[in-house]
Amino acid sequence: MASSKVAIYTALGANLAIALTKFVAAGVTGSSVMVSEGIHSLVDTLNEILLLVGLKRSQKPPDMKRPFGYGREIYFWSYVVSLLIFAIGGGISFYEGISHLRHPTPIESPYWNYIVLGIAIVLDGTSLVTALRAFNEQRGSQPFWSAVKSTKDPATLVVLFEDGSDVLGLIIAFLGVFLGHQFNNPQLDGLASILIGCLLTAVSILLAHESRSLLMGEAADPVTSQQSIALTEADSIVLKVVNALTFQMGPQDIVLIQRVSLRPDLTTEEIVQGVNRIRQTIQAAEPTIRQVFIEPVSYPDTAS
Template identity: 30%
Template sequence: MAKKKVSDTRVVLTSTVVSVFDVSLNAFVAIVTGSTVMLSQALQGLSDMMTGIVLFVGVKKSKRRPDTQFQFGYGREVFFWALIAGIIMFGGTGLASVYFGYQQFIRPEPVDNIWLAFIVLFFSFCTNAYSFSLSFRRLRQSGGTAGWLRRLRHSSLIETKATFFLDSIGTTATGIGIIALLLFALTGDSRLDGAGGIAIGMTMMCAAMLLILDIRGLIVGRGAGQTTSRRIIDVAESVTNVRSVLDLRTMYLGSDKLLVILEVHLKDGLDTDTIEELIDTIKRTVTIAVPSVYSIQVEVETPDDELSDL
């Protein structure tokens, strides 16, 4: 039995709900304990929540139907909202965590009720790990036969990649927090609490930069990777009466929405009706074989070497 496909809406909503719990619990515990690690956890959860809301808006807006002004639809709008999410991650919470951690490191304040912090960190680790697993599964389901790192690098599922980064940060941050507070419990040195806050902030900033750089390529107009491009060419050339694909151009119009322009060389002696039916067959065959193809245009061309012989 095939596993149920994880939707983009489910991934984003789950990450947002987890973030709401993180902010509430960690902010309360940060006040009770005075721990900078817990404050950083609350800021990280706040970043996740704000980012989740922004991404949810982006996903919904990107699914609007094409109109006369946006004839290819609004799919690329999700890239804009994901960019805003990356900026929030970097400046709004990453820098803040580093600042508060630095203040605790140079001017240590006492940390109380450490056991309460451990309980909440363990709970946060479990919820973030579950949310992370959904993002991981959605990326795996869309990756075809490509390796895991290649899927992560080349996938256009930017809203899922954003939540993947956020949830991996959340899981990593709770791990860092547990280690930092465990060392504090063993040594009694409050500066370790500050060092944990700095480490969490730096982790958020690094992940945000990776996300922003990835979004930049999609906004500029990144196309499909070599594996997908090779698959499109092979499928098109497998159609009867197609000699070869002369050129292929692709560009992502949104999350997992690929624009494809094919130049094909056909066998000689075909009449107009046959060529028209053949073009429709190529479009249908490629779309079925590569589900991410959202819009496809097929152009019939003659190779340059044959033109020179005329």
């Protein structure tokens, strides 16, 4: 969670500074692609603020209204951010690009754009490296795309792909400004803006898909589930774990439900002590399992 916050704060500071410089450059040069890039960075700034809101709300303790806690708040806000990337970032970039194709305006003083784009690439590149480090720390030795599909922390994923699309968008913007000025064809500037809109739309679809899956409810990592079963079956009162269900309430918040077949000769006191012992063993081995529910199943019922 700490690495996620560092990545978000880094991206927030970078995007706010970049948005201001891009809008200044757009006002001086009249570049359509710089307007798109300025809006893109402004949307990214808003996105980081929403992710921070989601992180803060997700850390609220359980109460009577939400007995399983507020962990899924971060999934909701990550989904909202994904939609904003498409609706605002992608939509306005498309609009600016098409408008510029229909009414092309020559770029004045393109060197201002080059300076701003250079500064933006440095800032966004730094933010991208920070987000990539946070993501790599979470995925360990897992392959990159496999980690993208299985991650339970959408905040880091959103920042990573936002920053990646920022850097690619800046490269497209640079080419649009440079080629448009070089060939005296301002329509290339508008085309670059449309390409940025396509890029943002693709990123938005990917992030929305992952965030929606988590919001709808996903099981915990299979390794975590198998470990909990092994620890339960290692206890002296247990014959077999009949089934185990997990669901992810947040990046660091898992609920575990097990139906367990117990030895038939146990007293009530031994069952209570054994269940408490199993719960403590599981939570000590995997602290992200915040709540453990064990339903004892009598041996005859299981045998039938």
